[in-house]
Amino acid sequence: MLKAIVIGASGYAGAKLAYYLNKHPHIELIALTVSENSKDGGKLISDNNLHPQLKGVIDLPLIATSDYSSYINDVDIVFLATEHSVSHDIAPYFLEQGCTVFDLSGAYRVNSPEFYTDYYGFTHQHQKWLNKAVYGLAEWNYEKIKQAQLIAVPGCYPTAAQLPLKPLIEEKLLDNTQWPVINAVSGVSGAGRKSTHNNSFCEVSLHAYGLFTHRHQPEIVKHLGQQVIFTPHLGCFKQGIHATITCRVKEDVTAQDILNALNKYYKDKPLIRVYEKDWPSLKAVVNLPYCDIGFALKDRHLILISVEDNLLKGAAAQAVQCMNIRFGYEQTLSLL
Numbered sequence: 274m275l276k277a278i279v280i281g282a283s284g285y286a287g288a289k290l291a292y293y294l295n296k297h298p299h300i301e302l303i304a305l306t307v308s309e310n311s312k313d314g315g316k317l318i319s320d321n322n323l324h325p326q327l328k329g330v331i332d333l334p335l336i337a338t339s340d341y342s343s344y345i346n347d348v349d350i351v352f353l354a355t356e357h358s359v360s361h362d363i364a365p366y367f368l369e370q371g372c373t374v375f376d377l378s379g380a381y382r383v384n385s386p387e388f389y390t391d392y393y394g395f396t397h398q399h400q401k402w403l404n405k406a407v408y409g410l411a412e413w414n415y416e417k418i419k420q421a422q423l424i425a426v427p428g429c430y431p432t433a434a435q436l437p438l439k440p441l442i443e444e445k446l447l448d449n450t451q452w453p454v455i456n457a458v459s460g461v462s463g464a465g466r467k468s469t470h471n472n473s474f475c476e477v478s479l480h481a482y483g484l485f486t487h488r489h490q491p492e493i494v495k496h497l498g499q500q501v502i503f504t505p506h507l508g509c510f511k512q513g514i515h516a517t518i519t520c521r522v523k524e525d526v527t528a529q530d531i532l533n534a535l536n537k538y539y540k541d542k543p544l545i546r547v548y549e550k551d552w553p554s555l556k557a558v559v560n561l562p563y564c565d566i567g568f569a570l571k572d573r574h575l576i577l578i579s580v581e582d583n584l585l586k587g588a589a590a591q592a593v594q595c596m597n598i599r600f601g602y603e604q605t606l607s608l609l
């Protein structure tokens with residue numbers, strides 16, 4: 274059994290991680306933690322005001338601490354479901370002790386210190402670990418993930434955006450004179466559990482945000498190796514991301530070419546479902562670990578549709594998928 278801890282376990286992504294890890298046959302969940310002054314310290318994760326769906330499933334307490342020394346000799350695997358600056362600070366402590374770290378935040382996703390000053394508002398202090406981090410886009414970085422000590426699990430939007438585009442770029446089907454235009458709508462859980470006026474249920478209708486400035490645009494560009502226009506939207510629903518991606522293909526590219534490219538890379542990938550007809554909707558993936566992809570081609574205009582659960586394939590499920598890859602288990606173990 275490998276021993277794992279989840280830091281930031283009371284959050285939306287942390288609770289999903291706890292659920293998957295708790296039922297994983299090779300993982301022993303040794304602690305669920307929150308910040309040292311957390312109002313939830315001492316409560317059970319399954320408390321009525323936290324995640325009551327876990328009642329009788331995981332009734333472990335949330336430990337409020339910033340001192341991890343009592344776990345360090347015991348723990349093999351650390352999941353950081355914390356905001357970027359917190360992950361940035363905590364990851365090196367565990368890495369220096371030889372633990373394998375899966376960070377769900379953006380703190381180690383892009384190997385460029387300027388990226389952090391420009392988009393995250395802090396100066397990155399751990400270039401060594403930034404150099405070593407492997408981007409956990411599971412279907413594309415399989416071999417590197419198998420060797421990695423620090424896995425930077427991609428953002429929710431970048432996962433939904435890159436998975437449909439990557440095969441087409443690999444197969445050189447896109448006309449690069451037109452940047453792919455990614456319009457993606459996320460449910461409110463994408464903003465985390467802490468309520469703010471702007472993401473409260475009665476305030477959210479449907480709006481775009483972060484036009485030309487969202488930190489996921491450079492993350493997508495870096496890992497796709499292709500410029501894109503990315504516009505996130507917030508919709509009035511709880512979970513899920515629906516991305517509509519418009520691009521231009523090279524002359525003479527057919528719908529069969531698009532399908533062949535998607536199938537070439539994803540036919541044997543259990544968490545990606547390619548639609549040969551119709552287009553996927555959120556209800557196909559919410560509460561499930563899949564990314565579903567569909568498309569339509571008219572003349573040289575291609576529209577790709579990609580859907581996922583932002584908390585699952587966009588966060589916790591992809592993190593567990595990466596862990597399964599890293600430790601040689603079946604990719605979908607405990608996820609399906």
Ligand SMILES: NC(=O)C1=CN([C@@H]2O[C@H](COP(=O)(O)OP(=O)(O)OC[C@H]3O[C@@H](n4cnc5c(N)ncnc54)[C@H](OP(=O)(O)O)[C@@H]3O)[C@@H](O)[C@H]2O)C=CC1
Nearest residue numbers: 281283284285286307308311354355356378463465466588
């Ligand atoms: N929500 C989503 O769709 C996605 C989120 N992510 C990333 O995953 C991470 C977690 O996101 P999400 O679950 O939404 O966030 P939440 O706000 O829902 O949860 C954050 C968690 O971190 C805890 N926490 C806060 N400060 C500290 C600290 N100093 N030490 C330890 N724990 C702390 C919080 O508890 P408390 O404050 O009580 O201590 C809470 O448990 C973020 O980096 C986010 O960007 C990635 C992909 C998708």
Ligand SMILES: CC(=O)N[C@@H](CCC(=O)OP(=O)(O)O)C(=O)O
Nearest residue numbers: 377378379428429430459463464
């Ligand atoms: C709806 C909403 O607010 N979504 C978040 C993205 C959450 C996420 O996946 O991203 P990171 O891990 O990169 O923060 C946002 O736009 O900031």
